[in-house]
Amino acid sequence: MIMTDTFYHFRDIRVAETPAPSPRAELHRELGRTLAELNEQVLRLDASDDQLRDYIQQARELKAAMAEQGQRDYGTTLRRLLDGEGTGDDVTDLVDFEILTGKASPLSPPLELWLEGDKVKGRGIFGLAFQGPPGRLHGGVIGLALDILLAKTQDFVEQIGVTGTLKIRYLAGTPLHKPVEFEARLIRMEGRKLICEGSVWVEGQQTVAAEGIWISPRGDYRLKPEYAELEAAIRA
């Protein structure tokens, strides 16, 4: 574990964003990327039965070798963060393995998300593993991406809640292998409800529109003091 002078609290963590990764976190990202590439490679692999048996054996041996290392405990990491004593490695341990956005997850393109002014922005290139209709991104994967994108509007506010309602209108197919751009913003807050909207774009054409309602389990949503200037934008 890398020791640093900076400690993180769970509430400081932004969806899909981390501090600068440590060398260990960089290696996890490289391993995750390599496994994601392997996942693309395995699709309809044109190998003989003998070759496939050999790959199965190799994959089992790799899994067994990794299993001997064990896995760091999620609960312990989360506890340190909830106590405000999390390290940068604790943050990457949580954020980097999230589905779709985690930079060390083999289940991620990855989809990158960031805040820009009063908006959440995102970008990702999706491969064949994410295919729905031929050559197009699966609508359910788009739904997952929108769920994470819209959840990130909660970076602007105090409280973190769960998806209550997510309405999606698919306007056109979203192609694989091309940069897909995402955008979301806060519309308004009503007590424990946060209302937001998002969109998906490819080469300047909008392919998807979404509206969401997030529910805070306890406590009303309100803007973080550093985003107080959004008040005018979300009322406009």
Ligand SMILES: CCCCCCCCCCCC(=O)SCCNC(=O)CCNC(=O)[C@H](O)C(C)(C)COP(=O)(O)OP(=O)(O)OC[C@H]1O[C@@H](n2cnc3c(N)ncnc32)[C@H](O)[C@@H]1OP(=O)(O)O
């Ligand atoms: C520390 C680690 C944290 C970690 C948190 C990390 C979050 C990561 C999230 C990842 C994304 C997910 O996968 S989230 C997982 C998918 N979502 C879920 O599993 C949610 C399942 N549903 C629930 O748990 C519940 O139904 C809730 C919490 C959403 C609502 O229950 P409740 O708290 O009893 O709400 P209730 O009092 O009835 O209603 C409060 C207000 O919200 C409205 N409302 C209630 N439900 C909904 C709804 N589904 N859609 C729209 N609006 C709704 C009501 O009309 C009311 O409005 P008014 O009368 O006041 O106007």
